[in-house]
Amino acid sequence: MSDADVDRVRVLHVDDDPEIVDLAATFLRREDDRLDVTSAETAAEALDSVRAGDVHCLVSDYHLPDMDCAEFVTAVHDIDPELPCILFTGRDRARIDADIESAISGYLQKGSGTERYATLASEILAAVDQGSRVDTDGGSEPSARPELADLDLGGQGAVLANALDTVQDGFFVLDRDRTVVYWNESIPGVTGYDDADLDGMDPTAFFAPGDRDRITDAIDEAFETGRATVEAAVQRRDGGEVPVEFRSARLTDDAGATVGVAGVARDISDRIAYERELERQNERLEELIGAVSHDLRNPLNVIAGRLQLAREMDDGEEHFEAVERSTNRMETLIDDLVILARKGKPVDETESLALASLVETVWSDCGTDAASIHVDTDRRLLADRDRLRRLLEQVLDNAVTHAGPDVTVTVADVADGFYIADDGPGIPEDDRDRLLEYGETTDHEASGLGLALARRVAEAHGWSLRIADSTDDGTRVEITGMGGG
Numbered sequence: 001m002s003d004a005d006v007d008r009v010r011v012l013h014v015d016d017d018p019e020i021v022d023l024a025a026t027f028l029r030r031e032d033d034r035l036d037v038t039s040a041e042t043a044a045e046a047l048d049s050v051r052a053g054d055v056h057c058l059v060s061d062y063h064l065p066d067m068d069c070a071e072f073v074t075a076v077h078d079i080d081p082e083l084p085c086i087l088f089t090g091r092d093r094a095r096i097d098a099d100i101e102s103a104i105s106g107y108l109q110k111g112s113g114t115e116r117y118a119t120l121a122s123e124i125l126a127a128v129d130q131g132s133r134v135d136t137d138g139g140s141e142p143s144a145r146p147e148l149a150d151l152d153l154g155g156q157g158a159v160l161a162n163a164l165d166t167v168q169d170g171f172f173v174l175d176r177d178r179t180v181v182y183w184n185e186s187i188p189g190v191t192g193y194d195d196a197d198l199d200g201m202d203p204t205a206f207f208a209p210g211d212r213d214r215i216t217d218a219i220d221e222a223f224e225t226g227r228a229t230v231e232a233a234v235q236r237r238d239g240g241e242v243p244v245e246f247r248s249a250r251l252t253d254d255a256g257a258t259v260g261v262a263g264v265a266r267d268i269s270d271r272i273a274y275e276r277e278l279e280r281q282n283e284r285l286e287e288l289i290g291a292v293s294h295d296l297r298n299p300l301n302v303i304a305g306r307l308q309l310a311r312e313m314d315d316g317e318e319h320f321e322a323v324e325r326s327t328n329r330m331e332t333l334i335d336d337l338v339i340l341a342r343k344g345k346p347v348d349e350t351e352s353l354a355l356a357s358l359v360e361t362v363w364s365d366c367g368t369d370a371a372s373i374h375v376d377t378d379r380r381l382l383a384d385r386d387r388l389r390r391l392l393e394q395v396l397d398n399a400v401t402h403a404g405p406d407v408t409v410t411v412a413d414v415a416d417g418f419y420i421a422d423d424g425p426g427i428p429e430d431d432r433d434r435l436l437e438y439g440e441t442t443d444h445e446a447s448g449l450g451l452a453l454a455r456r457v458a459e460a461h462g463w464s465l466r467i468a469d470s471t472d473d474g475t476r477v478e479i480t481g482m483g484g485g
Contacts, residue, residue: 008034009034009128010038010055012037013038013040013059013088014040014058015041015088016042016061020110028120042066051079057085057124058084059120060086060089061089062096077103084106084128088110089107089109106123169264170183170244170265171187174260174262175259179201179202187206190267192236203215208241209235214232218230227248227249227250229247242269247264347383347387350382353381355379355381355411360373360375361389363396366393366400371400371407374410374411376410376412376413377411381482384461390453391453398475399424399474403474407422410422414478414480418479420476421474424475425474432466462481
């Protein structure tokens with residue numbers, strides 16, 4: 001950014017929806033009147049603007065009508081290697097291609113309101129500010145910034161140091177010899193090293209041994225190309241590890257000579273946890289899709305075949321009865337799917353519940369006159385009442401259905417949970433894990449989601465559910481992971 005344009009930040013916003021660009025331009029200007037937004041609806045149009053050299057920051061959607069986003073960002077940096085690029089998109093970060101992560105300066109997901117534009121404005125200004133320190137084509141120095149001149153904080157260097165100390169991400173600077181010469185207060189807080197330890201420290205010593213070569217490569221890349229991004233684990237002084245995204249950028253002097261590299265380490269623990277949970281959910285969804293596609297095709301085939309046969313007969317009553325059974329089965333499956341979608345989500349709010357009282361309430365609805373239940377527990381547990389009731393309904397109903405109408409059911413404690421056991425024929429050991437999967441059942445009329453639903457409800461509470469042997473040779477379902485009680 002030139003001295004003449006220090007108060008004007010030219011932003012190129014690439015999005016094929018002109019209404020989004022118009023809104024962004026309006027709200028970004030409200031956030032900071034230095035932001036001057038122009039638009040492009042295609043990658044080709046945007047590249048022409050970048051070639052014209054009148055852009056300080058690029059903001060782009062992930063989906064472009066004429067070019068893959070990663071190819072687009074690469075083309076932008078072929079023209080201007082130092083131009084900050086920020087993704088502003090509705091796509092989840094976990095679904096962004098890995099090869100684009102190292103090329104962008106920031107990511108922000110579009111929201112349903114206008115509050116995201118304040119964050120976007122901050123991202124743009126931060127990216128341009130960082131770029132002006134790395135790119136030495138006449139960028140303003142801190143001492144030339146009039147807005148800092150009136151602050152009495154011990155000089156402009158102290159102002160910048162104080163500002164960097166407010167940043168939660170770890171920030172440090174390496175000199176030409178790749179030695180740590182500056183760090184903000186987050187570095188000691190994250191690593192556990194004090195200032196004396198950090199002075200002159202090898203930067204790779206911050207990281208886990210298995211990641212140090214990658215950090216060395218990233219620093220070398222920053223010295224050679226201007227910037228680099230890599231994920232690694234910071235190793236604390238006490239041996240603990242913190243996953244971070246490490247970004248580095250080259251620093252140059254007024255003559256354009258390289259004087260060092262600035263590095264930022266951002267904690268990505270929450271993002272990794274989110275990605276792992278998303279992966280687990282996707283795996284479960286794949287299982288569910290497979291089970292549902294199978295279980296819906298069967299009754300649909302029955303309906304189609306029976307209707308054809310009924311058309312060919314004078315009296316097709318038996319076929320219509322089969323059609324009714326199949327439609328009932330499909331209705332049961334759909335009902336269970338709706339419940340599964342609602343009950344399988346992680347539990348946010350719980351209350352203290354008396355297990356025995358809830359079991360007896362559920363049993364009064366699903367038990368038979370010939371069946372009996374013995375409840376031997378005084379456990380209280382923290383749970384979502386509605387979901388726990390659904391778990392008990394599934395397991396108790398399963399016992400009555402498969403162990404016979406005169407079954408005896410026992411509910412009692414184990415060390416960190418409880419169990420529900422029956423005196424029926426039991427389940428072969430080889431079939432137990434299978435019956436906890438979606439669509440698996442020994443009852444042709446059932447949806448196959450009952451025990452799978454019970455398992456998901458348990459997992460939503462942070463518990464585990466497994467099938468074991470009952471002392472009466474029947475089936476025993478154990479729900480554990482609650483701690484002592």
